[in-house]
Amino acid sequence: MTLTQTIFSVTMLAQTVRMAVPYACAALGGVWSERSGVVNIALEGTLLVSGLAAVAAHVASGSAAVGAFAAIVAGALFALVHAVLVARERVDAIVSGIALNLVAAGGTRFVLRSLYDSSSNSPSVAGFAVHVGAHASPAMALLLRTLTDPLTILTVVAAAASFFVLYRTRFGLRARACGEDPQAAAIAGVPVAPVRILAVTIGGMVCGLGGAALAFDQHQFQSGMSGGRGFIALAAVILSGWRPARAVLACVAFAALDALQIVLQDQSRVPREVIEMFPYVATLLSLVVIGLTRGAGRPPAGLGKHAESA
Amino acid sequence: MNGDRRASILATVAGLAAAWVAFDLLVFFYGESPRRLFVLLFEGTWGTPYGAGQVLFKATPLLFTGVAVDLALRAGLFNIGAEGQLAVGGLAAGIVGALLPPWVPGPLAVVIVLIAAAAAGGAWAFIPAVLRARFRAHEVISTIMMNRIADAAIGLVLGLGFALKGTVRTLDLASGARVPRLERFLPALRGSAVSLSLLAAVVLALVVGWSYRGTRWGREVSLVGMNPVACAAERIPVRSRIAQAMILSGALCGLVSSATVLGYKGYFEQGLGAGAGFGGLAVALLGRGSGVGLVLAALLFGTMQQGGLAINAYVPMELMDVIQGVVITAVALADARVRAAVVRSSRGAFA
Numbered sequence: 001m002t003l004t005q006t007i008f009s010v011t012m013l014a015q016t017v018r019m020a021v022p023y024a025c026a027a028l029g030g031v032w033s034e035r036s037g038v039v040n041i042a043l044e045g046t047l048l049v050s051g052l053a054a055v056a057a058h059v060a061s062g063s064a065a066v067g068a069f070a071a072i073v074a075g076a077l078f079a080l081v082h083a084v085l086v087a088r089e090r091v092d093a094i095v096s097g098i099a100l101n102l103v104a105a106g107g108t109r110f111v112l113r114s115l116y117d118s119s120s121n122s123p124s125v126a127g128f129a130v131h132v133g134a135h136a137s138p139a140m141a142l143l144l145r146t147l148t149d150p151l152t153i154l155t156v157v158a159a160a161a162s163f164f165v166l167y168r169t170r171f172g173l174r175a176r177a178c179g180e181d182p183q184a185a186a187i188a189g190v191p192v193a194p195v196r197i198l199a200v201t202i203g204g205m206v207c208g209l210g211g212a213a214l215a216f217d218q219h220q221f222q223s224g225m226s227g228g229r230g231f232i233a234l235a236a237v238i239l240s241g242w243r244p245a246r247a248v249l250a251c252v253a254f255a256a257l258d259a260l261q262i263v264l265q266d267q268s269r270v271p272r273e274v275i276e277m278f279p280y281v282a283t284l285l286s287l288v289v290i291g292l293t294r295g296a297g298r299p300p301a302g303l304g305k306h307a308e309s310a
Numbered sequence: 311m312n313g314d315r316r317a318s319i320l321a322t323v324a325g326l327a328a329a330w331v332a333f334d335l336l337v338f339f340y341g342e343s344p345r346r347l348f349v350l351l352f353e354g355t356w357g358t359p360y361g362a363g364q365v366l367f368k369a370t371p372l373l374f375t376g377v378a379v380d381l382a383l384r385a386g387l388f389n390i391g392a393e394g395q396l397a398v399g400g401l402a403a404g405i406v407g408a409l410l411p412p413w414v415p416g417p418l419a420v421v422i423v424l425i426a427a428a429a430a431g432g433a434w435a436f437i438p439a440v441l442r443a444r445f446r447a448h449e450v451i452s453t454i455m456m457n458r459i460a461d462a463a464i465g466l467v468l469g470l471g472f473a474l475k476g477t478v479r480t481l482d483l484a485s486g487a488r489v490p491r492l493e494r495f496l497p498a499l500r501g502s503a504v505s506l507s508l509l510a511a512v513v514l515a516l517v518v519g520w521s522y523r524g525t526r527w528g529r530e531v532s533l534v535g536m537n538p539v540a541c542a543a544e545r546i547p548v549r550s551r552i553a554q555a556m557i558l559s560g561a562l563c564g565l566v567s568s569a570t571v572l573g574y575k576g577y578f579e580q581g582l583g584a585g586a587g588f589g590g591l592a593v594a595l596l597g598r599g600s601g602v603g604l605v606l607a608a609l610l611f612g613t614m615q616q617g618g619l620a621i622n623a624y625v626p627m628e629l630m631d632v633i634q635g636v637v638i639t640a641v642a643l644a645d646a647r648v649r650a651a652v653v654r655s656s657r658g659a660f661a
Contacts, residue, residue, distance in 0.1 A: 041450055090650070091642045094388050094450060098591055099638035105588075106631020113626035114340065231454040238448070273466035280455040280462075284441065287452055291445025 006263050014143035015259035016252065018217060021155050022047065023251035025210025026233035028162050029079070031244045032203030034237060035166060036196045037179035037302045041097035042082045043207055044230030045104030050075040050211025052108045055221040056115060058125040067125070068151065068212045075208020076201050078104070083200035087193045090306055109223045120223050127216030151213040158206045162244045165202075175199040179300035186307035228280065235283045238290055241297020250286075257282050317648045318598055324648075325596075325641030326610075332636045333629070340625050347621050354620020355613050361620070363492065363502025369612025370504065370569040371396070371583055373511040375590020376597055376604045377518050378562035382449075383594055384522060385555035386535035391438055391453025392563045393587025394460030395431040399564025401464050402430030403571040404578025405472050407483035416486035420572060423487045427564035427571075434460060435560020439553040449556065457587070464580055479579035489573040505573030512605055514562070519601025531555050563587065589615075595638050610637075 006012065026043045033040035053074030058067030082100055085091040109119045116122050128151065132144040146152055166172040174195050177185040182192045207230075214229070215221045232254055233247075240246035257278040264275050334344040355361045375392045382389035389395075406426035410419050438456055441447035465478070472480055489507050493499040521528035534541045534551045542548050570583040589611055596611075597604035611634060618627030 085639065085643060089643055089646050091639075091646045095595060095642045096639065098388070098390070098595070099635045099642065101635075102588060102592065102638070103632055103635030106628050106635060110626050110628035110632055113628060119626065119628060228454055228458050231451050235451050238451075271466055271469070273462040273469070276462040277459050280458040283455045284437070284447075284452055287441055287447035288445050291441070291447055 007260070009263070010137070010139040010143055012256075012259055012263050014139055014146055015262050016256045017143070017152065018146045018255075019258040019262075020248075020252045020255035021149075021152055021213040022210040022217075022229055023233050023236065023255050024155055024159065024248045025213065026207050026230050027236045027240075027247040027251045028158055028244055029075075029203035029205075029207030029210070030234050030237040031240075031242060031247050032162065032166070032175075032206065033079070033083075033200045034303055035179045035242055035300055036175040036199035037182055037300055037305065038083060038086050038196050038200050039093035039097070039304050040079075040082065040200065040203065041094060041231065041234065042079070042100040042104075043233055044226050044228070045097075045101040046075050046078050046204055046207040047211045047214060047226040047230050048104045048108050048224075049078045050208035051215035051225060052111060052122070052211075052221045053208075054212035054215045055122045055125055056111070058127075058216075059123060064126065064128045064216065065150075067216070068128075068154075068209070071212035071215075072205045072208045075204040075206075075211060077204070079204020079207065080197065080201045082204075083197040087196035087200065093304060105224065108221070112221070112223060122221040124220045125216065127219055149213075151209060151216065154209055155213070158209060159244060159248050162206065166244065171195070171198075176300070178302065180302050182302045182305055182307040185302075192307045232279060232283050235286055238299070239286050242300060243297065254279055254282065317652060318645065321644035321648045322596065322598070322641055324644035325637060325639075328640035328644070329633050329637040332640075333633050336629055336632065337625055340629075342624050347624060350621050350624070351617040355616045359496075359498035360500070360502050361616065363499035363504045364619075365609065365612045365616045366492075366508050367502055367504035367569070367574070367612075368615045369608040370508045370511050370573075371566045371586035372589045372593050372611050373508075373515055373605060373608035374566045374569070375563055375586050376593030376608050377511070377515045377601075378559040379590045379594035380597060380599060380604060381518060381531075381562065382555055382559040384532045384535045384599065385552050386538065387442065387449050387552065387556055387559075388591075389435070389438075389453060389556065389559045390450055390591065391435060391456045391560070391587070392590045393584065394453070394457035395434045395560040395563035396566040396583050396587055397457075397460045397464055398434045399427040399431035399560075400567040400571050400578045400582055401467060401480070402564070403427040403567035404480035404483070405467075407487040407571065408472075408481040408577070410484035410487055412484050412486070414484060414486055416488070419484055419487035420489060420568075423483070423572060424565060424568055427567040428561040429564070431564025432557045432561035435556050435563075439556035439560075442556065443549040443553040468580065474577075477579070478581075479575075480577045482577050483572065487572060488576060489568055491573065503574045505569060507569035507573040510565075510568060511608075514565070515604045515608075516601040518562075519599075519604070522599075527551075527554075563590075589634070592634050592638050596641060 029043055030040055050071040054067040054071035057070030058064055082096055085096040086093045113119045128149055130145045130148050132141050174190045178192045178195050186192050236250035237247050239250045261275045337344045337347050355365050379389050379392055403423050407423045438449045438452040441452045442449045468478055489505045491505045522532045530546050531551050534548050538548045566583050571578050592611055593607040596607040614630045618630035
């Protein structure tokens with residue numbers, strides 16, 4: 001197969017969709033948080049915590065659905081801590097994010113060892129068993145499995161719902177108002193801190209979905225398995241101009257690079273390490289593009305700002 | 311100023327107390343006795359000369375990265391890339407040290423190797439520095455990406471023939487390019503890998519800490535971190551100061567190799583020093599911009615790392631990573647509360 005054929009193959013498409021789900025969830029979490037004015041680099045930790053929660057609940061209950069639910073709850077709780085620290089207590093958002101990422105990285109390994117006596121990975125889980133017709137080719141089967149996976153479907157629903165709630169509801173308007181001008185929002189009677197806390201927590205739920213997808217995809221939890229995805233998703237958020245639909249699109253682009261890494265793994269012309277760098281180098285390049293074009297949009301004007309307490 | 315310092319000490323103490331409670335609770339819920347584990351933790355760290363030596367050994371890289379991250383923080387940058395910068399610095403130290411001919415005298419060899427390591431660390435920070443200064447790309451994202459790229463790049467370079475066959479380590483350093491261990495001077499520390507690099511790190515912390523007040527460049531960097539707009543108005547070259555601070559921060563991370571490559575292993579291997587970058591973030595956030603504070607913070611986290619090993623048979627040592635995060639969170643929270651209280655009370659006074 002030539003390179004072009006590889007890139008436009010069904011396998012590539014299937015892998016792209018598969019890899020896009022965790023990115024998209026984390027990016028939507030980022031949009032929720034940052035549109036309400038809270039910088040969120042704790043997405044990385046949220047993916048880890050929720051991924052482990054998904055697997056642990058799955059192992060304990062035997063049900064993938066329970067696992068996914070646990071991931072959403074864990075993502076919400078983890079984001080809630082960040083939200084309270086930043087929106088209510090006014091801790092620096094980057095400091096809080098760094099600290100929570102450390103807690104998540106260490107905490108997941110601690111729990112792994114406590115529960116499964118291994119600091120590197122959990123026992124394997126089935127994830128959602130999706131049946132596709134036996135006649136399909138392996139590539140087509142992967143595509144169908146991915147497209148009909150409940151987590152993929154939930155991600156699409158979450159994207160649509162995020163768009164709808166952020167732009168078409170009173171709560172969404174309030175959240176965005178807090179992100180644009182917390183002072184004005186406060187004067188207009190919007191309870192800034194609670195609205196932000198709720199928005200960040202909703203973002204944590206969506207991001208938690210991504211953690212579940214990440215873990216179920218590998219059929220186990222591995223320590224550090226988020227692999228920088230939370231930060232790449234954040235780059236996607238910035239690239240999108242803090243807009244949910246475009247953020248998901250940007251995530252698909254990053255996922256395609258991950259997919260390329262997978263489909264090119266077998267060839268030997270380019271060293272494996274070079275291919276591994278693709279998504280990270282692409283993220284750096286996208287930061288350059290954002291800088292050159294002033295981005296697809298400006299950041300929320302009240303990002304990182306607080307309302308003066310009266 | 312005095313009140314500021316008192317407030318920040320108060321916040322630190324409160325944060326440490328909270329971390330202490332977290333330790334007790336986690337150990338208790340794990341089903342062990344907090345008191346017994348604390349005794350073990352103490353005995354394994356400061357209880358014996360060897361334990362103390364190991365604490366100092368673990369604290370040395372943390373102090374280098376702590377000073378480095380703090381430097382960037384002065385300029386208003388979060389250098390989360392210390393992890394990658396120290397890794398490429400270590401690789402450069404390993405390669406240059408192995409290439410040095412054996413007749414180069416020891417001290418000169420050490421200097422050459424460390425210059426190479428600092429240059430590599432600085433070069434690795436150069437990219438985020440330029441991205442930040444030229445394209446306003448947030449350094450938190452770019453430095454994390456550079457960490458990931460470093461992992462792959464190191465594998466790539468080692469694969470180019472710099473590795474000992476069949477391994478992921480470089481050849482042995484030239485015999486002169488070593489930093490002597492402290493056990494040579496203090497026999498009580500026998501067996502511990504702490505080296506003279508510790509003293510270098512302490513001196514570095516104090517000198518760099520002084521330079522923010524004592525040199526023009528240092529003053530400009532801290533002013534840029536406080537208020538870039540005012541600095542631009544005062545014709546301070548804001549963008550170059552930011553870029554320079556970032557690059558220098560990376561160079562300091564490269565110096566970690568003096569403790570790991572030159573003071574301990576005698577070669578570089580993939581993963582050597584890993585964790586010290588994120589540990590350095592913790593040290594910098596706790597040390598709060600004072601040389602002495604950074605030294606104390608590095609000692610604290612060094613103690614926690616070594617203590618983790620001491621209690622590992624009873625409670626997974628990863629517990630200490632959690633506590634490390636809790637310390638930063640709790641101190642930041644206490645700090646925010648103290649600041650809010652100060653604002654409230656001053657309002658009361660002047661209203």
